[in-house]
Amino acid sequence: MSTEITKEATIGVLGAGTMGNGIAQVAAGAGHRVILLDANAAVLDKARAIHHQVLDKLVAKGKLTPEAAKANLSRIHYAANLDAFAPCKLVIEAIVEDLDVKRKVFAEIERWVAADAVIATNTSSLSVTSIAAACKQAERVLGVHFFNPAPLMPLVEIIPALQTESTVVQATRQLIDGWGKATVLVRDTPGFIVNRVARPFYGESIRILEERWHGVPEGPAGMATIDWAMKEFGGFRMGPFELMDMIGNDINYTVTETVWKQTYHDPRYRPSLTQKRVVEAGRFGKKTGRGYYDYTNEAVMPEPVKDEALGKKIVDRVVAMLINEAVDALHMGIANRDDLETAMTKGVNYPKGLLRWCDELGADKVLNVLRGLRETYEEDRYRPSVLLKQMAASGQKFHA
Ligand code: NAI
Numbered sequence: 001m002s003t004e005i006t007k008e009a010t011i012g013v014l015g016a017g018t019m020g021n022g023i024a025q026v027a028a029g030a031g032h033r034v035i036l037l038d039a040n041a042a043v044l045d046k047a048r049a050i051h052h053q054v055l056d057k058l059v060a061k062g063k064l065t066p067e068a069a070k071a072n073l074s075r076i077h078y079a080a081n082l083d084a085f086a087p088c089k090l091v092i093e094a095i096v097e098d099l100d101v102k103r104k105v106f107a108e109i110e111r112w113v114a115a116d117a118v119i120a121t122n123t124s125s126l127s128v129t130s131i132a133a134a135c136k137q138a139e140r141v142l143g144v145h146f147f148n149p150a151p152l153m154p155l156v157e158i159i160p161a162l163q164t165e166s167t168v169v170q171a172t173r174q175l176i177d178g179w180g181k182a183t184v185l186v187r188d189t190p191g192f193i194v195n196r197v198a199r200p201f202y203g204e205s206i207r208i209l210e211e212r213w214h215g216v217p218e219g220p221a222g223m224a225t226i227d228w229a230m231k232e233f234g235g236f237r238m239g240p241f242e243l244m245d246m247i248g249n250d251i252n253y254t255v256t257e258t259v260w261k262q263t264y265h266d267p268r269y270r271p272s273l274t275q276k277r278v279v280e281a282g283r284f285g286k287k288t289g290r291g292y293y294d295y296t297n298e299a300v301m302p303e304p305v306k307d308e309a310l311g312k313k314i315v316d317r318v319v320a321m322l323i324n325e326a327v328d329a330l331h332m333g334i335a336n337r338d339d340l341e342t343a344m345t346k347g348v349n350y351p352k353g354l355l356r357w358c359d360e361l362g363a364d365k366v367l368n369v370l371r372g373l374r375e376t377y378e379e380d381r382y383r384p385s386v387l388l389k390q391m392a393a394s395g396q397k398f399h400a
Pocket of ligand 1: 014015016017018019020037038039040043093094095096097098105122123124125145146147148
Protein backbone atom coordinates (compact mmCIF):
# COMPACT_ATOMS: atom_id res chain seq x y z
CA MET A 1 0.00 0.00 0.00
CA SER A 2 1.36 3.45 -0.88
CA THR A 3 0.49 5.45 2.16
CA GLU A 4 2.05 8.86 2.50
CA ILE A 5 -0.45 11.09 4.27
CA THR A 6 0.36 14.70 3.42
CA LYS A 7 -0.70 18.00 4.96
CA GLU A 8 -3.14 18.38 2.08
CA ALA A 9 -4.91 15.14 2.96
CA THR A 10 -8.53 15.27 4.06
CA ILE A 11 -9.03 13.66 7.48
CA GLY A 12 -12.31 12.04 8.48
CA VAL A 13 -13.41 11.78 12.11
CA LEU A 14 -16.33 9.53 13.01
CA GLY A 15 -18.14 10.46 16.23
CA ALA A 16 -18.29 14.10 17.33
CA GLY A 17 -18.42 13.40 21.09
CA THR A 18 -15.69 14.21 23.60
CA MET A 19 -12.84 12.57 21.74
CA GLY A 20 -13.90 12.96 18.10
CA ASN A 21 -14.51 16.64 18.61
CA GLY A 22 -11.06 17.13 20.14
CA ILE A 23 -9.33 15.09 17.43
CA ALA A 24 -11.08 17.13 14.71
CA GLN A 25 -9.77 20.32 16.35
CA VAL A 26 -6.23 18.91 16.38
CA ALA A 27 -6.34 17.91 12.69
CA ALA A 28 -7.88 21.23 11.59
CA GLY A 29 -5.31 23.08 13.69
CA ALA A 30 -2.59 21.24 11.77
CA GLY A 31 -4.03 22.57 8.50
CA HIS A 32 -6.10 19.62 7.29
CA ARG A 33 -9.53 19.72 5.80
CA VAL A 34 -11.62 17.69 8.24
CA ILE A 35 -14.91 15.88 7.81
CA LEU A 36 -16.50 15.43 11.24
CA LEU A 37 -19.35 12.96 11.16
CA ASP A 38 -21.91 11.95 13.77
CA ALA A 39 -25.17 10.05 13.59
CA ASN A 40 -26.71 12.51 16.03
CA ALA A 41 -27.42 16.00 14.62
CA ALA A 42 -27.58 17.60 18.08
CA VAL A 43 -24.06 16.33 18.83
CA LEU A 44 -22.80 17.91 15.60
CA ASP A 45 -24.38 21.25 16.54
CA LYS A 46 -22.74 21.07 19.92
CA ALA A 47 -19.38 20.22 18.34
CA ARG A 48 -19.67 23.22 16.03
CA ALA A 49 -20.51 25.51 18.96
CA ILE A 50 -17.53 24.18 20.93
CA HIS A 51 -15.15 24.82 17.99
CA HIS A 52 -16.33 28.42 17.79
CA GLN A 53 -15.91 28.89 21.56
CA VAL A 54 -12.41 27.36 21.61
CA LEU A 55 -11.19 29.51 18.72
CA ASP A 56 -12.80 32.67 20.15
CA LYS A 57 -10.89 32.05 23.37
CA LEU A 58 -7.60 31.57 21.51
CA VAL A 59 -8.19 34.83 19.61
CA ALA A 60 -9.09 36.66 22.85
CA LYS A 61 -5.87 35.41 24.44
CA GLY A 62 -3.89 36.62 21.42
CA LYS A 63 -2.77 33.08 20.56
CA LEU A 64 -4.45 33.09 17.15
CA THR A 65 -5.32 35.88 14.70
CA PRO A 66 -9.01 36.28 13.81
CA GLU A 67 -8.10 35.34 10.21
CA ALA A 68 -6.39 32.12 11.31
CA ALA A 69 -9.39 31.23 13.47
CA LYS A 70 -11.73 31.79 10.57
CA ALA A 71 -9.59 29.67 8.27
CA ASN A 72 -9.45 26.94 10.92
CA LEU A 73 -13.24 26.90 11.27
CA SER A 74 -13.71 26.80 7.50
CA ARG A 75 -11.59 23.64 7.35
CA ILE A 76 -14.04 21.59 9.46
CA HIS A 77 -17.03 20.20 7.59
CA TYR A 78 -19.89 18.52 9.40
CA ALA A 79 -21.61 15.48 7.96
CA ALA A 80 -24.22 12.90 8.85
CA ASN A 81 -23.58 10.13 6.29
CA LEU A 82 -20.57 7.95 5.69
CA ASP A 83 -20.40 8.79 1.96
CA ALA A 84 -18.87 12.12 3.06
CA PHE A 85 -15.67 10.17 3.85
CA ALA A 86 -15.01 9.43 0.16
CA PRO A 87 -12.16 12.00 -0.19
CA CYS A 88 -10.47 11.07 3.11
CA LYS A 89 -6.95 9.69 3.24
CA LEU A 90 -7.33 8.84 6.94
CA VAL A 91 -10.49 8.22 8.95
CA ILE A 92 -10.29 8.17 12.76
CA GLU A 93 -13.21 6.49 14.48
CA ALA A 94 -14.25 7.71 17.97
CA ILE A 95 -17.74 6.28 18.56
CA VAL A 96 -19.10 4.21 21.41
CA GLU A 97 -16.70 1.69 23.04
CA ASP A 98 -18.47 -1.44 21.84
CA LEU A 99 -16.69 -4.10 19.79
CA ASP A 100 -19.72 -5.24 17.76
CA VAL A 101 -20.71 -1.68 16.90
CA LYS A 102 -17.16 -0.75 15.92
CA ARG A 103 -16.74 -3.86 13.75
CA LYS A 104 -19.96 -3.11 11.89
CA VAL A 105 -19.00 0.52 11.38
CA PHE A 106 -15.52 -0.37 10.12
CA ALA A 107 -16.96 -2.66 7.47
CA GLU A 108 -19.29 0.20 6.49
CA ILE A 109 -16.53 2.84 6.36
CA GLU A 110 -14.53 0.61 4.06
CA ARG A 111 -17.31 0.74 1.47
CA TRP A 112 -16.99 4.53 1.15
CA VAL A 113 -13.29 5.34 1.37
CA ALA A 114 -10.61 4.94 -1.33
CA ALA A 115 -8.64 1.69 -1.52
CA ASP A 116 -5.50 3.41 -0.15
CA ALA A 117 -7.21 5.20 2.76
CA VAL A 118 -6.11 4.35 6.30
CA ILE A 119 -8.79 3.62 8.91
CA ALA A 120 -7.95 4.11 12.59
CA THR A 121 -9.78 3.49 15.86
CA ASN A 122 -9.45 5.58 19.00
CA THR A 123 -10.53 2.65 21.19
CA SER A 124 -9.06 2.67 24.69
CA SER A 125 -9.57 -0.98 25.49
CA LEU A 126 -10.83 -3.10 22.61
CA SER A 127 -8.76 -5.40 20.41
CA VAL A 128 -7.57 -3.45 17.36
CA THR A 129 -6.91 -6.78 15.67
CA SER A 130 -10.54 -7.80 16.05
CA ILE A 131 -11.75 -4.44 14.68
CA ALA A 132 -9.33 -4.75 11.72
CA ALA A 133 -10.62 -8.26 11.02
CA ALA A 134 -14.02 -6.78 10.18
CA CYS A 135 -12.45 -5.08 7.13
CA LYS A 136 -11.61 -6.62 3.76
CA GLN A 137 -8.31 -4.74 3.77
CA ALA A 138 -7.36 -5.32 7.39
CA GLU A 139 -3.78 -4.22 6.62
CA ARG A 140 -4.86 -0.58 6.51
CA VAL A 141 -6.44 -0.56 9.98
CA LEU A 142 -4.66 0.47 13.19
CA GLY A 143 -5.27 2.05 16.59
CA VAL A 144 -4.49 5.70 17.33
CA HIS A 145 -5.30 6.32 20.99
CA PHE A 146 -5.57 10.01 21.92
CA PHE A 147 -5.96 11.13 25.53
CA ASN A 148 -8.63 13.43 26.90
CA PRO A 149 -8.69 16.36 26.18
CA ALA A 150 -7.16 15.58 22.79
CA PRO A 151 -6.12 19.17 21.93
CA LEU A 152 -4.13 19.48 25.18
CA MET A 153 -2.77 16.03 25.93
CA PRO A 154 0.45 15.41 23.99
CA LEU A 155 0.46 11.60 23.95
CA VAL A 156 -0.94 9.38 21.21
CA GLU A 157 -0.49 5.60 21.39
CA ILE A 158 -0.11 4.01 17.95
CA ILE A 159 -1.31 0.41 17.94
CA PRO A 160 -0.79 -1.78 14.89
CA ALA A 161 -3.20 -4.70 14.63
CA LEU A 162 -1.70 -8.09 13.90
CA GLN A 163 -2.66 -7.48 10.26
CA THR A 164 -1.45 -3.87 9.84
CA GLU A 165 1.14 -3.19 7.16
CA SER A 166 4.26 -1.45 8.45
CA THR A 167 3.97 1.36 5.86
CA VAL A 168 0.56 2.22 7.28
CA VAL A 169 2.01 2.42 10.79
CA GLN A 170 4.91 4.60 9.66
CA ALA A 171 2.76 6.98 7.63
CA THR A 172 0.21 7.44 10.41
CA ARG A 173 2.86 7.91 13.08
CA GLN A 174 4.68 10.46 10.97
CA LEU A 175 1.48 12.36 10.32
CA ILE A 176 0.48 12.54 13.99
CA ASP A 177 4.02 13.49 15.05
CA GLY A 178 3.60 16.36 12.58
CA TRP A 179 0.52 17.46 14.54
CA GLY A 180 2.83 18.19 17.47
CA LYS A 181 1.93 15.02 19.36
CA ALA A 182 4.31 12.58 21.03
CA THR A 183 3.57 9.17 19.56
CA VAL A 184 4.53 5.81 21.06
CA LEU A 185 4.30 2.41 19.43
CA VAL A 186 2.39 -0.25 21.38
CA ARG A 187 1.58 -3.90 20.79
CA ASP A 188 -2.14 -4.66 20.60
CA THR A 189 -2.59 -5.75 24.22
CA PRO A 190 -5.22 -4.88 26.87
CA GLY A 191 -4.98 -1.27 28.06
CA PHE A 192 -2.06 -0.59 25.69
CA ILE A 193 0.68 1.20 27.72
CA VAL A 194 -0.94 3.85 29.89
CA ASN A 195 -4.16 2.13 30.86
CA ARG A 196 -2.24 -1.00 31.79
CA VAL A 197 0.86 0.32 33.53
CA ALA A 198 -1.10 2.91 35.57
CA ARG A 199 -3.52 0.37 37.10
CA PRO A 200 -1.71 0.02 40.47
CA PHE A 201 -1.76 3.80 40.98
CA TYR A 202 -5.48 3.37 41.61
CA GLY A 203 -5.85 -0.29 42.60
CA GLU A 204 -3.04 -0.45 45.13
CA SER A 205 -4.10 2.85 46.70
CA ILE A 206 -7.63 1.55 47.16
CA ARG A 207 -6.23 -1.64 48.66
CA ILE A 208 -4.15 0.34 51.18
CA LEU A 209 -7.29 2.25 52.13
CA GLU A 210 -9.42 -0.89 52.45
CA GLU A 211 -6.91 -2.53 54.76
CA ARG A 212 -6.16 0.61 56.74
CA TRP A 213 -2.61 -0.51 56.14
CA HIS A 214 -0.17 0.58 58.86
CA GLY A 215 -2.91 2.64 60.47
CA VAL A 216 -4.09 4.59 57.42
CA PRO A 217 -7.37 6.10 58.66
CA GLU A 218 -10.72 4.84 57.47
CA GLY A 219 -12.74 6.69 54.82
CA PRO A 220 -12.05 10.20 53.55
CA ALA A 221 -9.21 10.91 55.97
CA GLY A 222 -7.47 7.79 54.64
CA MET A 223 -7.97 8.90 51.03
CA ALA A 224 -6.63 12.34 51.88
CA THR A 225 -3.62 10.75 53.58
CA ILE A 226 -2.81 8.58 50.55
CA ASP A 227 -3.34 11.52 48.16
CA TRP A 228 -1.08 13.71 50.31
CA ALA A 229 1.65 11.02 50.45
CA MET A 230 1.66 10.41 46.70
CA LYS A 231 2.05 14.13 45.99
CA GLU A 232 4.44 14.94 48.82
CA PHE A 233 6.84 11.99 48.54
CA GLY A 234 5.98 10.56 45.11
CA GLY A 235 5.98 13.89 43.26
CA PHE A 236 2.69 13.07 41.49
CA ARG A 237 0.64 16.09 40.48
CA MET A 238 -2.56 14.58 41.81
CA GLY A 239 -3.28 11.87 44.33
CA PRO A 240 -5.02 8.67 43.19
CA PHE A 241 -8.42 9.44 44.75
CA GLU A 242 -8.46 13.01 43.43
CA LEU A 243 -7.47 11.73 40.01
CA MET A 244 -10.10 8.97 39.94
CA ASP A 245 -12.72 11.58 40.86
CA MET A 246 -11.51 13.75 38.00
CA ILE A 247 -11.39 10.94 35.41
CA GLY A 248 -14.76 9.63 36.60
CA ASN A 249 -15.05 6.51 38.73
CA ASP A 250 -17.41 4.97 36.19
CA ILE A 251 -14.74 5.26 33.47
CA ASN A 252 -11.86 4.28 35.75
CA TYR A 253 -13.70 1.20 37.04
CA THR A 254 -14.63 0.10 33.52
CA VAL A 255 -11.03 0.38 32.33
CA THR A 256 -9.82 -1.74 35.26
CA GLU A 257 -12.51 -4.34 34.73
CA THR A 258 -11.81 -4.50 30.99
CA VAL A 259 -8.06 -4.94 31.44
CA TRP A 260 -8.68 -7.62 34.10
CA LYS A 261 -11.14 -9.55 31.92
CA GLN A 262 -8.95 -9.32 28.84
CA THR A 263 -5.89 -10.60 30.70
CA TYR A 264 -7.83 -13.74 31.65
CA HIS A 265 -8.39 -12.42 35.17
CA ASP A 266 -4.80 -11.69 36.04
CA PRO A 267 -4.99 -10.87 39.79
CA ARG A 268 -2.69 -7.87 39.28
CA TYR A 269 -5.60 -6.03 37.67
CA ARG A 270 -8.49 -7.33 39.76
CA PRO A 271 -11.01 -4.50 40.28
CA SER A 272 -11.97 -3.40 43.76
CA LEU A 273 -15.37 -3.85 45.36
CA THR A 274 -14.88 -0.52 47.11
CA GLN A 275 -14.70 1.21 43.75
CA LYS A 276 -17.62 -0.79 42.42
CA ARG A 277 -19.84 0.38 45.29
CA VAL A 278 -18.78 3.99 44.67
CA VAL A 279 -19.87 3.58 41.05
CA GLU A 280 -23.12 1.82 41.99
CA ALA A 281 -23.96 4.76 44.26
CA GLY A 282 -23.62 7.07 41.25
CA ARG A 283 -20.62 8.76 42.87
CA PHE A 284 -18.78 9.18 39.59
CA GLY A 285 -16.61 12.05 40.81
CA LYS A 286 -16.45 15.77 40.16
CA LYS A 287 -18.94 15.55 37.32
CA THR A 288 -21.68 14.32 39.69
CA GLY A 289 -20.63 16.45 42.67
CA ARG A 290 -19.52 13.42 44.61
CA GLY A 291 -17.00 10.64 44.16
CA TYR A 292 -14.60 9.43 46.80
CA TYR A 293 -14.74 13.02 48.02
CA ASP A 294 -17.74 15.32 48.36
CA TYR A 295 -17.55 18.39 46.08
CA THR A 296 -20.80 20.05 47.07
CA ASN A 297 -20.48 23.59 48.35
CA GLU A 298 -20.89 22.93 52.05
CA ALA A 299 -18.60 19.91 52.12
CA VAL A 300 -15.30 20.27 53.95
CA MET A 301 -12.37 18.41 52.42
CA PRO A 302 -10.86 15.88 54.85
CA GLU A 303 -7.47 16.52 56.41
CA PRO A 304 -4.66 14.02 55.79
CA VAL A 305 -2.67 12.48 58.60
CA LYS A 306 0.75 13.91 57.78
CA ASP A 307 2.90 11.13 59.14
CA GLU A 308 6.11 11.11 57.14
CA ALA A 309 7.07 7.49 57.81
CA LEU A 310 3.62 6.27 56.83
CA GLY A 311 3.56 8.52 53.75
CA LYS A 312 6.87 7.13 52.53
CA LYS A 313 5.68 3.55 53.07
CA ILE A 314 2.57 4.23 50.98
CA VAL A 315 4.65 5.65 48.15
CA ASP A 316 7.17 2.79 48.28
CA ARG A 317 4.36 0.25 47.90
CA VAL A 318 2.47 1.95 45.08
CA VAL A 319 5.59 2.99 43.17
CA ALA A 320 7.07 -0.52 43.41
CA MET A 321 3.86 -1.88 41.87
CA LEU A 322 3.95 0.74 39.10
CA ILE A 323 7.60 0.05 38.32
CA ASN A 324 6.89 -3.69 38.20
CA GLU A 325 4.15 -3.05 35.61
CA ALA A 326 6.45 -0.95 33.44
CA VAL A 327 9.30 -3.47 33.70
CA ASP A 328 6.96 -6.31 32.83
CA ALA A 329 5.55 -4.37 29.85
CA LEU A 330 9.14 -4.04 28.61
CA HIS A 331 9.76 -7.71 29.28
CA MET A 332 6.64 -8.71 27.35
CA GLY A 333 7.60 -6.53 24.36
CA ILE A 334 4.52 -4.31 24.70
CA ALA A 335 6.64 -1.23 23.99
CA ASN A 336 10.28 -0.22 24.00
CA ARG A 337 12.03 1.55 26.86
CA ASP A 338 11.76 5.09 25.56
CA ASP A 339 8.13 4.75 24.51
CA LEU A 340 7.25 3.39 27.95
CA GLU A 341 8.88 6.41 29.58
CA THR A 342 7.23 8.86 27.19
CA ALA A 343 3.81 7.28 27.67
CA MET A 344 3.78 7.60 31.46
CA THR A 345 5.26 11.10 31.60
CA LYS A 346 3.15 12.55 28.77
CA GLY A 347 -0.02 10.47 29.03
CA VAL A 348 -0.55 10.69 32.81
CA ASN A 349 2.06 13.31 33.82
CA TYR A 350 4.13 11.05 36.06
CA PRO A 351 7.08 12.96 37.53
CA LYS A 352 9.56 10.67 35.75
CA GLY A 353 9.70 7.52 33.66
CA LEU A 354 9.10 4.38 35.73
CA LEU A 355 12.19 2.62 34.37
CA ARG A 356 14.34 5.63 35.31
CA TRP A 357 12.65 5.55 38.71
CA CYS A 358 13.66 1.89 39.01
CA ASP A 359 17.26 2.82 38.20
CA GLU A 360 17.24 5.51 40.86
CA LEU A 361 15.76 3.33 43.59
CA GLY A 362 17.66 0.21 42.52
CA ALA A 363 15.93 -2.84 41.04
CA ASP A 364 16.96 -4.84 44.13
CA LYS A 365 15.12 -2.41 46.44
CA VAL A 366 11.98 -2.48 44.30
CA LEU A 367 12.16 -6.27 44.24
CA ASN A 368 12.43 -6.35 48.03
CA VAL A 369 9.27 -4.30 48.44
CA LEU A 370 7.37 -6.66 46.12
CA ARG A 371 8.78 -9.76 47.80
CA GLY A 372 7.75 -8.37 51.18
CA LEU A 373 4.20 -7.84 49.93
CA ARG A 374 4.12 -11.24 48.29
CA GLU A 375 5.27 -12.94 51.45
CA THR A 376 2.76 -11.06 53.58
CA TYR A 377 -0.26 -11.62 51.36
CA GLU A 378 0.71 -14.80 49.51
CA GLU A 379 -1.07 -13.35 46.49
CA ASP A 380 -0.01 -13.58 42.87
CA ARG A 381 -0.92 -9.91 42.56
CA TYR A 382 2.54 -9.09 43.94
CA ARG A 383 4.61 -11.37 41.72
CA PRO A 384 7.70 -9.58 40.45
CA SER A 385 8.46 -9.44 36.73
CA VAL A 386 11.13 -11.84 35.53
CA LEU A 387 12.99 -8.86 34.11
CA LEU A 388 12.96 -7.06 37.45
CA LYS A 389 14.57 -10.11 39.03
CA GLN A 390 17.18 -10.23 36.28
CA MET A 391 17.99 -6.53 36.66
CA ALA A 392 18.26 -6.90 40.43
CA ALA A 393 20.60 -9.87 40.08
CA SER A 394 22.83 -8.27 37.45
CA GLY A 395 22.84 -4.74 38.84
CA GLN A 396 22.20 -3.44 35.33
CA LYS A 397 20.26 -0.25 34.72
CA PHE A 398 17.59 0.50 32.11
CA HIS A 399 19.19 3.84 31.27
CA ALA A 400 22.92 3.30 30.97
P1 NAI B 1 -18.84 10.06 23.32
O1 NAI B 1 -19.99 9.30 23.84
O2 NAI B 1 -18.55 11.41 23.89
O3 NAI B 1 -18.97 10.23 21.75
C1 NAI B 1 -19.31 9.19 20.86
C2 NAI B 1 -20.09 9.79 19.71
O4 NAI B 1 -20.23 8.83 18.68
C3 NAI B 1 -21.51 10.25 20.07
O5 NAI B 1 -21.63 11.61 19.73
C4 NAI B 1 -22.43 9.38 19.23
O6 NAI B 1 -23.54 10.11 18.74
C5 NAI B 1 -21.52 8.98 18.10
N1 NAI B 1 -21.86 7.72 17.45
C6 NAI B 1 -22.13 6.53 18.05
N2 NAI B 1 -22.34 5.58 17.12
C7 NAI B 1 -22.18 6.18 15.91
C8 NAI B 1 -22.27 5.72 14.56
N3 NAI B 1 -22.53 4.45 14.30
N4 NAI B 1 -22.05 6.61 13.57
C9 NAI B 1 -21.77 7.89 13.84
N5 NAI B 1 -21.68 8.38 15.09
C10 NAI B 1 -21.89 7.54 16.12
O7 NAI B 1 -17.57 9.10 23.49
P2 NAI B 1 -16.04 9.48 23.72
O8 NAI B 1 -15.77 9.63 25.18
O9 NAI B 1 -15.66 10.56 22.80
O10 NAI B 1 -15.32 8.11 23.28
C11 NAI B 1 -15.20 7.72 21.94
C12 NAI B 1 -14.14 6.66 21.81
O11 NAI B 1 -12.89 7.15 22.29
C13 NAI B 1 -14.42 5.38 22.60
O12 NAI B 1 -13.94 4.30 21.88
C14 NAI B 1 -13.61 5.61 23.87
O13 NAI B 1 -13.25 4.41 24.49
C15 NAI B 1 -12.39 6.31 23.32
N6 NAI B 1 -11.65 7.15 24.27
C16 NAI B 1 -12.30 7.92 25.19
C17 NAI B 1 -11.57 8.71 26.07
C18 NAI B 1 -12.26 9.58 27.06
O14 NAI B 1 -11.61 10.02 28.03
N7 NAI B 1 -13.53 9.90 26.89
C19 NAI B 1 -10.09 8.74 26.05
C20 NAI B 1 -9.52 7.94 24.97
C21 NAI B 1 -10.28 7.15 24.16
